[in-house]
Structure formats: structure tokens, C-alpha cells
Amino acid sequence: MSQYPHRIEIKICGNTYRILGDENPEHIKKISEYVDTKMRAITTDSDTVSTGKVAVLTALHIADELFKTRDKAEEKLSSLINKMESTLKKIEGISAPPQCASVNAHV
Secondary structure, eight states: OOSOOEEEEEEETTEEEEEEESSOHHHHHHHHHHHHHHHHHHHHHSOOOOHHHHHHHHHHHHHHHHHHHHHHHHHHHHHHHHHHHHHHHHHHHHHSOOOOOOOOOOO
């Protein structure tokens, strides 16, 4: 038995590839369609004919999307963490018992 439970054939820019993997076949199909769409857009928008060059340009475009998305997610996460820390400090300030001055009483 193969170490990869899923086997699927996909087409990207007219070429058929057999993919073996752990991921659900629907997921593999979805990402292969995404790559195919990106490669076809680059082929349409440029004079590049070489499949290798189109693949490299596609990889650069997808990497750019990944980095921008990751940067936005990190910014949002950082902002949420700062808000949570601020809210926690306010809550801690509200729930802290009032400080009483010590009193020396002489009877």
C-alpha cells in the first residue's frame, strides 16, 4: 500500500499530472485549478511562451499573494493581542481590591 492514500490526475495548462498525497482529492483539485487559472492568466497577459518561465512567474505571483496575506494576518493578530492586553489591564484594575491605608489605633 502506498504511503499516500489519495491519487488524482489533474490538468494544468493542458498538461496532465498524477498527484499522490495525504490531502483530500477535492482540495488537490481546488488548488490545481487555482494554479491553472494563474498560469493561463500569465500566458494570456504576456508574450512568454516557455512553460518553465510561466511556472516561475506564477510561483512568484502566488508567493506574493501568500506573503501579503500572511502580513495582513500578522498585523490583525498583533492588533487583537494589543486590544486584549489593554482590556485585561482594565479588568485587573477594576477587580483589584481598594488599597486601604494602615491605621494605628490606640485604645
